[in-house]
Amino acid sequence: MNPIQRAVSLVCAACALAAFGVHAQSSTEQEIEKYRQQVGEENPAELWEMRGEALWKQPRGPKHASLEQCDIGLGPGVVKGAYTVLPKYFADTGKVQDLESRLVTCMETLQGLTREEATKNHFGSGPKRSPMEALVAYITSESRGIPMHVSVSRPEEKEAYEIGKKMFFYRAGPHDFACATCHGHPNLRIRLQDLPNLTDPKDAQRAYTTWPGYRVSQGEVRTMQHRLNDCYRQQRFPEPGYASDAVTALTMYLAVNANGGKYNGPAVKR
C-alpha cells in the first residue's frame, strides 16, 4: 500500500467505526444494498433509450439522413451487440474509435453535421437534452446480456490499449494522483462507495458493463466519457477532449480488462 491508499483506507475505517461501530456497519451496508437494488429495478434510463431509438431513426442534418446506416462495429445498421466490440479499429477513418467518437463520425458523414454541431451539448442538463446521451443509451441497451469481446488483434488496437494502460497508471497533478490510485488496488473505498479495482477482471467487468448509467444524483444518463471526465476532475487534471483519441485509448484499456463480462447497462448509479 502506498501512503495515499493507506490514508484513504484509514480515514474510511475511522469514519465507519466512529459513526456506526463494526457490527452496525454491516447492516448499514445491507440497507444501502437494498436501496441500490430497489432503485435499480426501474431505471429512468429507459426514457433515454426510447428517445435515442427515435433519434437513431430520425432524418437529421443537412443531408436529411438517419443514422440507420451507421457502422458502429458490426457493419452498417447493426445495433444489436455492437457495443460489446467497442472500441475497435475502423478502416474508413483509419482510427480506433469508441461509441461516442464513432457516432460523431456518422453524424458527420451520413448526416452532414460539422464536428462542432455533432458534439454540441454532449452532456445534457434538464430540458437541454443531449442527443448523444440518448443515442448512447439506446445503442448500449441493445447489447444487454451479450459478453464483452473487444479485440486487440490489430496493431492500432493494441497501441490504443497500451496508451490507455499508460494513462491509467500515469501519476501527476497537484495531488500526485493516477486512475490507479483509486482503481488499481483491491478493497478500497471512499465513505460508502466501494472502489472497483479495474486491473482485476471481475471488478472491471462489473464496473465497465454497467456504464453508461442513470445518475440518481443528477437525474441524467451519463456516458463513459462523462464518467472518465469525473475521474480526471477528481484527480485535478484537465478534462480530456470530447470523443478524443485519449478517451478512446483509456476506454480501450478498461474495455479489454472487462472482456468476458456480460454487458448489463445502462444501469443506475449513485
Place this chain on the structure above:
Amino acid sequence: MHSGRRKALQGAGGLAVMGLMAAAGLLRPTAARAEWNKEAFTTKSFADAVKAMGGSQPTESHDILINSPDIAENGAVVPFTISSKVPNTQSIALLVEKNPNILAADFEIPQGTEPWINTRVKMGQTSRVIALVKAGDKYYYNAKEVKVTLGGCGG
C-alpha cells in the same frame, strides 16, 4: 398560474374552449376534471396536512405497510411501496415530515384498484415518512423513519 387557468376554464368561455378541445381529441375528460389541493401541498405539519385534506385525528394502523430501504444513499430518489389492508381504502397519501412541505403525493384509489402504490420521492434529510389512508370518513396512518446519507434537494 394553475389556479388562474382553472378559473378561466370554469367560466362559460372556458367551457366552450374545453368542449372544442375535447372534440378535437386534445383534452381527455379525466385531465380536464383534475384538481390540485394547493392548501394541502403547502402545509408543514402532519396535523395541518390532514386537515387540509379534509380529515382530522387519524388513527395509527399497522394495516398500512410501508416498504422502503431504512437507509437511502441519495435523497433525490427514495423508493416506497405503500399498501393498505384497511377495508374500503379510498386514498393513500405519502408524507415526508422534514421536507419543506410535508405532503409528497396523494393517490385516489377507485373501486377495483388495489390499495397498493409504488413510487419514488425526494427527501431533504433523515425523516419520519408517513402513509395516510382515507377509508370512508376515517383517516389512518402508519410511519417509519428513513435515514438519508445525502439530501435530495439540490445540496
Place this chain on the structure above:
Amino acid sequence: MADPMKIRARMEGDLVEVKVLMAHEMETGLRKDSSGKLVPAWFIQNVTATCNGKTVLAAEWGPAVSKNPFLSFRFRGGKPGDKVAISWVDNHGDKRTDEATIS
C-alpha cells in the same frame, strides 16, 4: 413538447400491473442553479390513468416526487389487448398522454 412516457401494463393473475416512467424535471422551486438563482418550481400536479373509459388511478403530486417520476399500481377489470392511458398535467399547464396495450 414533453417527451413520451414509458408505460408497461401486463396481467399478473387477474390484476393488471402498470409501471410508468415519466420524463419530467420535477423542480421544487427551492433549488439554486450554478449562478445562485432559484430555479422556478416546475412539476407534475395531476396524474390520471384510465382503462376502457374508467379511471383506475388519480393522483395529485407535489414537487417532492422524484425527477423522471416512476409510478406503479395494480387494478382489476382489464384484459390482454385492452389499452391503459396515462395523462399528466404540470403546474405550467403542459400535459402529456400516452397509451400502452395490456400484455
